[in-house]
Amino acid sequence: MFEVLATYLRKRIEITDDELELIRAACAIRAVRKWQPMLQAGEIWGIKCFVASGCLRLYRTGTDGKDYTLRFAVDNWWLTDLESYNQGKPSSYNIEALMASTVIVCPKEKWMELLVKIPALSKLHETLMLNNGEANQRRIFSLISSSAEEKYNEFKKTYPGIFNRVPLYMVASHLGISRETLSRLRKEHAKQNKETSSGNL
Amino acid sequence: MFEVLATYLRKRIEITDDELELIRAACAIRAVRKWQPMLQAGEIWGIKCFVASGCLRLYRTGTDGKDYTLRFAVDNWWLTDLESYNQGKPSSYNIEALMASTVIVCPKEKWMELLVKIPALSKLHETLMLNNGEANQRRIFSLISSSAEEKYNEFKKTYPGIFNRVPLYMVASHLGISRETLSRLRKEHAKQNKETSSGNL
DNA sequence: CGATTCTTTGAAAACAGTCAATCTGTGTGG
């Protein structure tokens, strides 16, 4: 299973087999069953986490008692609660598997050693952080500027692989709209696609 | 004016006078008049930018033609369009001064050299990135989970210094609500505060 | 299958947005 991460890294950076061996030694493979929590609010999140296969989500319970999805992570994505990872404080978030998944985890201290030993990895790490920052900026813009329908379209375009893979109500909470609204939007769209594609030739 | 940045840095990291001199040499001081744009959509943003005094905002025009505020920056804050800075692509965003301001800017290449030469600065830089990531995560949660009123309260609590310093309609666009709604919320709150504080003893 | 979870649907209500008019404060030029 570690091969998934190795392939991922080889595709993105110049890395020797020795360096890969260092990483492998620092990491652990973890199988997560469906609905199994990897992180529960109150715990401290002290690991780097790479999704080798499956699908996880990061969510948080609002003051209204409902769950709101901050982020999904599928094959070859990284997933962290930045707040807890960074400050070592108990997390306000939860991470759970949406299907049987395999993740590769690395304790924070070991990860930091790796970053020192392998400059290319450090560079990649920085790039990932920046990409994440950009994605957040775009998402914030979308949230403050778009209607429910626009957000729906954007999500489908940006994460085509996720839309059909996770429960609808989680996508709704990711977009900040109710499940009913999302259900209606989707219905509308299905209808329109049907109309457009049924022209007679 | 560079002293503002020097003081800022001394407060946060161990830094020698020689190192500060390096930074000073790489930076330029720029005065920005009220409403003057520092960045216009289409341009490339290739600098690090530190607000020594005044107030700027980063905003973007939506498909509806309205402007949406992504971020404010006041004294001792950094401001960037991550997307353009990172990828060197033309920006979709605008940056303008909301009052006469002084900013300290450093070209990207020189900044990267500084990061190599001054490890403590590099560490600070990383911390800032992480803090920004955390703030974004919290803001996204707020946007997907909160009503207009909750967002209003949270903004006032999180950025007390900004609320009274920038036009109301910009705060509204930062929260993703209309100026009228924000105006009404504020009125409600003023009324409630009056009621609470006028109890007879 | 049977039970649970998820989605859909309809009707009513709440919330926030739009439009348009008015008000307020600030700065400018006569």
Place this chain on the structure above:
DNA sequence: CCACACAGATTGACTGTTTTCAAAGAATCG
């Protein structure tokens, strides 16, 4: 120093989107 212009804020009436609530329908899993 006043009057005017202008940007920003407020207000009311209305509209429209989205939420909520409740019930019924699929789908999924053991």
